[in-house]
Amino acid sequence: MSEIAVVAISIAKPGYEEQLRAALEGIVAPSRADRGALQYDLHRDLREPRRFVFYERWESEDALAGHAQSAHIAAYRQAVADWIEHSEIRVLRKIA
Template identity: 75%
Template sequence: MAEIAVVAISVAKPGCDEQLRVTLEGIVGPTRNEAGVLQYDLHRDVQEPRRFVFVERWESQEALAAHAKSAHIQAYRKAVADWVEHAEIRVVSKIA
């Protein structure tokens, strides 16, 4: 198994940052209970508070794929569709 990391960024539309924050915080607990999760931490950008950043580590690509299909992530995606201005997900592997 090759460990992978994810940096997931969501930028809230103006006026939607608190709704997005609460919803993002709500998926932390269920995700931390998933098989294969090593780290799942939510951050808020100090200079741009509408920007939220997840720093994640997973045991494998398969564990990440299962996470993406989980019920709480599917529900999250539907809930925030109108609140997110921009989203970006980068899957990376550690090289040093």
């Protein structure tokens, strides 16, 4: 299997920006320690401060699946369920 990239976008509901930011920052270290993690970087949109974007690189789709099923991601999803207006995840394979 070959390396994949992920772009994950979360938009906070108005008034929940800082709670979501803290929760997102809290999953960075454990996610970087997940098997197969090559890069796991959190960004905040300069023009839309409610929008947070992860850029991730994983050794394989299996590594990403393991991350998605990890305890820290499950806990994160439960904690932020009421704080997110919209989320989107794109799984990408480099072609050039």
